[in-house]
Amino acid sequence: MLKERLEPLLLKVQKPARYVGGEYNSVVKDRAQVKTRLALCFPDSYEIGMSHLGLKILYSLINAREDCWAERVYAPWPDMEALMREKGLPLYGLESFDPLTAFDFIGFSLQYELSYTNILNMLDLGGINPLAAERGNGDPIVWMGGPCAMNAEPLCDFADLVQLGEGEEIMLEMIDLYQKHKASGHWDKKAFLRDAARIPGMYVPSLYDVSYNPDGTVAAITPKDGAPAKITKRICKDMDKAFYPETFVVPYTEVVHDRAVLEVMRGCIRGCRFCQAGFIYRPLRAKSPDVLCSQGRSLCETTGYEEMSLASLSTSDHPQVEEMLDKIIDYTLEEKINLSLPSLRVDNFSKELLDKVNRVRKTGLTFAPEAGTQRLRDVINKGVTEEEIMRTSRIAFEGGYTGVKLYFMMGLPTETEEDLLGITRLGQKIVDLYYSLPAKPKGKAVNVTISVSTFVPKPFTPFQWCAQDTYDTIVKKHDFLRHSLTTRKISLNYHEVRTSVLEGVLARGDRRLGRVIYTAWKKGCKFDSWEELFDFDKWKEAMDEAGLTMEFYASRERSPEEILPWDHIDAGVTKAFFLREYEKAKRAEITPNCKEHCAGCGANKLIGGGRCIG
Amino acid sequence: MDNARTIVVEGAPVYEYRAFYRKFSRAKYISHLDLYRTIQRSFQRSKLPIWFTQGFNPHIYLTFALPIALGYEGVEESFDFRLRENLPEEEILSRLNAAFPEGITVTRAAAPQKKPEEIEKAQYTLLFSAGNIPAEKLLADFDAFLAQDAILTEKRTKKGLREIDLKPGIFASQTGLTGDAVLLAVTLPAGTAQNLNPTLLTGAFAAAKGLSLDYRLIRRDAVLCKDGSRFR
Numbered sequence: 138m139l140k141e142r143l144e145p146l147l148l149k150v151q152k153p154a155r156y157v158g159g160e161y162n163s164v165v166k167d168r169a170q171v172k173t174r175l176a177l178c179f180p181d182s183y184e185i186g187m188s189h190l191g192l193k194i195l196y197s198l199i200n201a202r203e204d205c206w207a208e209r210v211y212a213p214w215p216d217m218e219a220l221m222r223e224k225g226l227p228l229y230g231l232e233s234f235d236p237l238t239a240f241d242f243i244g245f246s247l248q249y250e251l252s253y254t255n256i257l258n259m260l261d262l263g264g265i266n267p268l269a270a271e272r273g274n275g276d277p278i279v280w281m282g283g284p285c286a287m288n289a290e291p292l293c294d295f296a297d298l299v300q301l302g303e304g305e306e307i308m309l310e311m312i313d314l315y316q317k318h319k320a321s322g323h324w325d326k327k328a329f330l331r332d333a334a335r336i337p338g339m340y341v342p343s344l345y346d347v348s349y350n351p352d353g354t355v356a357a358i359t360p361k362d363g364a365p366a367k368i369t370k371r372i373c374k375d376m377d378k379a380f381y382p383e384t385f386v387v388p389y390t391e392v393v394h395d396r397a398v399l400e401v402m403r404g405c406i407r408g409c410r411f412c413q414a415g416f417i418y419r420p421l422r423a424k425s426p427d428v429l430c431s432q433g434r435s436l437c438e439t440t441g442y443e444e445m446s447l448a449s450l451s452t453s454d455h456p457q458v459e460e461m462l463d464k465i466i467d468y469t470l471e472e473k474i475n476l477s478l479p480s481l482r483v484d485n486f487s488k489e490l491l492d493k494v495n496r497v498r499k500t501g502l503t504f505a506p507e508a509g510t511q512r513l514r515d516v517i518n519k520g521v522t523e524e525e526i527m528r529t530s531r532i533a534f535e536g537g538y539t540g541v542k543l544y545f546m547m548g549l550p551t552e553t554e555e556d557l558l559g560i561t562r563l564g565q566k567i568v569d570l571y572y573s574l575p576a577k578p579k580g581k582a583v584n585v586t587i588s589v590s591t592f593v594p595k596p597f598t599p600f601q602w603c604a605q606d607t608y609d610t611i612v613k614k615h616d617f618l619r620h621s622l623t624t625r626k627i628s629l630n631y632h633e634v635r636t637s638v639l640e641g642v643l644a645r646g647d648r649r650l651g652r653v654i655y656t657a658w659k660k661g662c663k664f665d666s667w668e669e670l671f672d673f674d675k676w677k678e679a680m681d682e683a684g685l686t687m688e689f690y691a692s693r694e695r696s697p698e699e700i701l702p703w704d705h706i707d708a709g710v711t712k713a714f715f716l717r718e719y720e721k722a723k724r725a726e727i728t729p730n731c732k733e734h735c736a737g738c739g740a741n742k743l744i745g746g747g748r749c750i751g
Numbered sequence: 752m753d754n755a756r757t758i759v760v761e762g763a764p765v766y767e768y769r770a771f772y773r774k775f776s777r778a779k780y781i782s783h784l785d786l787y788r789t790i791q792r793s794f795q796r797s798k799l800p801i802w803f804t805q806g807f808n809p810h811i812y813l814t815f816a817l818p819i820a821l822g823y824e825g826v827e828e829s830f831d832f833r834l835r836e837n838l839p840e841e842e843i844l845s846r847l848n849a850a851f852p853e854g855i856t857v858t859r860a861a862a863p864q865k866k867p868e869e870i871e872k873a874q875y876t877l878l879f880s881a882g883n884i885p886a887e888k889l890l891a892d893f894d895a896f897l898a899q900d901a902i903l904t905e906k907r908t909k910k911g912l913r914e915i916d917l918k919p920g921i922f923a924s925q926t927g928l929t930g931d932a933v934l935l936a937v938t939l940p941a942g943t944a945q946n947l948n949p950t951l952l953t954g955a956f957a958a959a960k961g962l963s964l965d966y967r968l969i970r971r972d973a974v975l976c977k978d979g980s981r982f983r
Contacts, residue, residue, distance in 0.1 A: 145965040147780060148822045154785065159777040161792075161852040387792060389781045389852065441792030441850070443810070473809050 139234045142226055150217045154390035155183035158231035161387040162440065164200045164207070165232050171206040172319075173312055175199055175242040176230050176277075178210040180255035181666070186211040187386070188394035190448055191283065192246055195304055197382035205312060208232040208240075209386070210263075212255045212664070218262060228263035237263025241315065243277045247285035247292070250643035251636060251666035256281075256295060257658040267295050267655070269343065274326045280311070286340075287370070287417050288596040288703040291643050293342035294651030297330060301338045301706060302370030303403070305380050310336050334364040338371035345705065347648050353689055355647060355700040369707040372743050376403065376422045381432050384439035396444035396477075397436035399429055401461065405450035406731035406750060408738075410518045410722050411507070411546065413595035414450055416710045419740035420749035421454070421731065426461040430468060437474055445469060446477045453481045454732070456750065459490055466493045502533045505544040508552075509559025515725040516551050518718075523563065530567050535576045540584045541567055547614050548592040548606035550722065557614060560587060561621040568626045588630045589618065591637035595644050597708045599718035602695040605641040607688070608634055635673040636666065641691035642680075647702035650690075652683045711739035755837050756862040765802050766837045769863040769983070770847070774825040778854025779969075783818040789852065790830060796850035799843065802833035816867035816982065817941055817974055820948055824970040829982065831863060864983040869976040870942035872922050875949040877935040878967035881957070890933045894926055896956045904955035917955065920947050932967050941974060 147153035168174075177196055179186030186192065186209070199207035208230030213221060221228070227236035237243055243265065245256050257267040260279065266272050269279065281289060282300035289299045300307050311333060318329045334341040344364035348356040360366050373379035381400070388395065404421035405414070424432075433445060447465075455461055462478075469476040476497050506521045508514045514521065530541055545560050564585045571583035591611055594603045606614070611634050619629060643650065656679035664670040680687055695701065697716055704712070714737065721728060728736050731750050735741075741749050755766035774781075781789060791811045794801045803809040814831045834843075843860045851857070881889055896902070902917040922938035939947040950969060957964045974982040 145967075148966050148969075149963075152782075153780040153821070154777075154782070157777040157780050159853045161796075387789075387852070389778070389789060390785045391788065437795075439796070441795030443791065443795065473803060475808075 139226065139229055139236065142224065146220045146224065149220060151214060152390055155211070156213065156217060160389055162384050163232055163386045166206040168233065172204040172316055174240045175205065175207045175244060176210045176237055176240045177207050178243060178245045178259055180245055180252040180259060181212055182214055183211040184392045187388050187392040189246060189248065190398050190400060193382055193385055194380065195308060198305060198308065198380045210259065212259055221262065228259055237265055237277065240277050243279045245281045247281055247283035247289065249666060250285060250640045253292060253643060253654050254658045254662045254665055257655065258663045269295055269297050274324065284414065284417060287706060287708055288644065289340070290648050290702045291646040291650035291654060293648045294655065296342060298333055299340040299342060301340055301368055303372050305373050307336060307338045307371045311339065331362050338369060340368045340706070355702055358700065358705045367705055367707045370709060374744050376424045377428045383435045385436060387440050396446055397433065397440060397442040398446055398448050399433045401429060401447050401449045401452055401455055406454050407451060407520065408518055408728055408730060408736065410599040410718055411549065411592060413598050417597050417708050418450065419710055419738060420744055423455050426457055426464050429461055430464050433465060434468060437472065444475045444477065447479065452479050462494065463490055466497060470496065501540065501542060502530070502538050503542040503544065506563065507544065507546050508549055509545065509556045509563060512725050513549060513552060513556045515727050516722050517549055518727050520730065527566065527570060530570060531574065534571050534574055537578050539578055539581045540586065542586045542588065545587060545589045546592040547589050548611055550600060550603050554617065557618050558621055560618060564627040565624065568624060583626055585627045586630065587627060590632045591634055593637055593641045593644060596701065596703045597710065599715045599722055601645065601701065601715060602697065602719060604694040605691045607692050608638055633668050636671055638687060638691055639665065639673070639676055642687050646690055649683065649685060653679045653685060656682055709740035709743045714738045754840055754861050761805065766834045767831060767863060768834065768843070768860045769829050769831050770857050771827050771829050771859040772855055772857045774819060774828055774855055776854040778852065779822060779824045782821040787813060793847060793850040794832070797846040799846055800835040802835050817870055819971060822969055826970065826972050827974065827981070865976055868943060870974055870982050871940065871977045872938050872975050873941035873971055874938045874973045874975065876968065876970045876972055877949055877953060878929055878932040879953060879964045880932045880967065881962045881964050886928050886931045886933055890926060890928055892960060893933055893956055896959065897924060902955060904951060906951060917947065917952055920945065
């Protein structure tokens with residue numbers, strides 16, 4: 138058995154607890170008693186994959202079915218992978234230790250573009266050909282889902298199925314269809330895929346032909362064999378009725394998010410124009426406070442977690458935020474559970490609730506103005522004002538805080554040197570504010586941390602047509618920003634720029650990038666989001682060999698008439714709305730949030746029309 | 752009842768226990784820090800009336816007399832904890848064991864008898880092989896290695912790498928063959944004054960011979976006090 142052959146390797150690798158399974162609440166079933174086996178793969182390390190809420194939900198959802206068994210699979214770290222390849226051990230499910238070839242479905246969660254090579258590597262390590270066209274009728278079905286599935290075109294060479302939107306319902310429909318086909322006695326994968334394309338939200342890449350213009354842009358996307366011309370993402374209409382796990386698998390070894398996570402809502406009303414999540418998860422759907430409380434209680438009691446956090450894009454925008462916080466804080470204080478709260482807009486809170494919120498241990502003061510001037514914040518529709526930041530900082534400093542973290546993006550559309558200077562200026566104003574306060578903490582220096590990431594235009598945002606700043610431009614802007622600093626009270630952090638370039642290429646990529654990903658993987662690329670393992674030169678070679686350029690994908694402005702590689706995907710929010718927003722952005726005009734005024738984005742059709750909120 | 756040591760904290764009685772547990776199978780891959788967390792969470796799940804430290808950030812009181820290394824099985828390992836009520840041993844054991852993950856089983860919970868400072872040494876059993884090298888040859892080489900007057904190796908300490916001689920620390924050792932693996936039973940210093948892990952010894956052997964050892968078993972069998980009795 139695989140488990141025995143693994144044993145001698147485990148003391149030779151870092152953190153072997155990642156590879157042994159057996160964690161509390163992990164689900165082990167009898168192979169003979171289940172009809173369908175699914176591998177839920179996260180294409181990154183155990184510590185990251187085990188922190189992901191989406192897969193926890195799907196794991197519990199599928200395992201609640203008696204006829205199915207879902208297992209977890211993560212990318213082994215290179216030290217473990219090398220030993221597995223040396224000894225001929227295949228990648229396996231953590232619950233059964235069976236190789237990937239023993240599963241009916243191999244699913245991948247697409248959370249970020251730089252995890253794509255790990256998908257190929259995991260399939261290969263599991264004994265499965267990464268290329269869909271070369272897999273046989275009896276090979277497992279490879280399916281994918283998650284936010285990056287909204288433009289899965291670069292992965293079309295590898296996926297049999299792509300699920301769009303939220304997985305709770307479509308997953309079960311897919312399994313039902315599979316079982317029906319299997320029960321018929323003559324399994325034909327192609328026939329199954331054709332039928333699967335009729336499930337709303339199910340995208341079968343092989344049923345679409347894509348042709349290109351001489352300039353490399355998409356000429357046409359043509360469905361065949363009865364596949365729909367547009368595939369609309371799925372959502373759970375009522376979050377109170379949506380499936381939520383009663384418990385989580387509790388890892389032996391520490392993972393990134395090692396706590397009870399309560400998903401308070403999906404969607405966001407803010408409409409920040411750079412934010413893909415803000416659009417693809419629309420419309421806003423919240424859970425009611427009582428449902429949240431009972432889900433939180435169940436999670437804490439069954440896991441023993443001493444910490445709980447709230448997950449959403451903007452918790453302050455929960456329609457009943459005060460009642461919700463009031464109840465959750467009461468519960469966690471009574472049970473000695475540490476609640477980690479995000480930065481909240483506390484303007485309308487009662488004195489009593491504010492006191493309660495303040496009793497919860499605070500993590501730190503962070504703001505995400507994203508841009509240095511009000512003009513540019515209007516361009517990106519980020520509704521954070523300088524006044525708000527100064528007011529909150531003042532209260533925090535007077536309460537004993539000495540540090541503030543500010544998050545910015547660089548390379549935003551229409552950005553000028555003035556906007557970059559605005560970043561430094563805002564930092565300086567906060568430093569000055571601190572020293573102007575009589576009630577500041579005694580004898581302590583202030584520290585303002587400025588973190589700058591590179592803006593990457595994403596599909597399904599108003600900036601999907603924009604050119605991304607080139608590597609050279611960003612590096613120049615970094616230098617400019619660094620030289621504008623005049624105090625050591627401000628520390629400046631940058632993200633690695635090359636990874637952002639590749640992220641930009643893959644995010645708005647087309648099917649031709651499949652060859653590039655394949656070649657890069659063959660050259661040894663994996664764990665591309667880990668700076669110490671990222672090898673940009675290999676990616677450049679892979680692009681060259683495919684006769685493509687990074688500039689075409691990343692730093693080219695698209696015209697509104699161009700057919701975008703993801704135009705056959707319907708995220709609810711319409712292309713016309715994005716275009717409208719893009720034009721408003723160029724004029725630095727803001728769009729009010731959904732609560733104040735419906736901007737007609739189109740996502741309301743997913744819940745049957747009408748107002749989404751308010 | 753005397754199955755716990757009663758202490759008084761801020762006017763309220765608190766009952767201190769020493770639990771003895773076995774650590775085996777997949778749980779042997781839990782590091783000490785992770786084990787601490789795992790046991791805290793198990794206490795939360797068990798719903799025992801566990802005592803929390805007083806203060807701004809209350810947490811479950813839990814201490815280990817002698818941490819056990821990652822990869823080691825343990826037969827009679829221990830940790831101390833406190834309850835707000837004095838409960839019978841059977842109830843503590845059944846509730847804790849129901850809440851522990853696979854590979855950790857509590858076998859006793861009673862009032863602490865010895866102080867952690869009284870720990871002097873520990874007994875270990877190891878089984879190892881090395882690729883295709885015949886076990887007889889590996890055993891002969893290992894015996895010769897142990898017979899040296901001094902066994903020098905580098906040990907990672909808080910002050911960086913330091914060269915030490917393992918030889919004087921070996922209280923007792925016995926070697927033999929079990930199937931195709933070398934068996935080593937060894938007693939080494941343990942506790943706060945000096946602590947030597949047996950894999951430091953086998954690791955020094957592997958390094959000297961340029962070998963990569965495959966461990967089949969690394970187990971701490973007993974923790975002993977200066978007077979020769981078991982740590983209880």
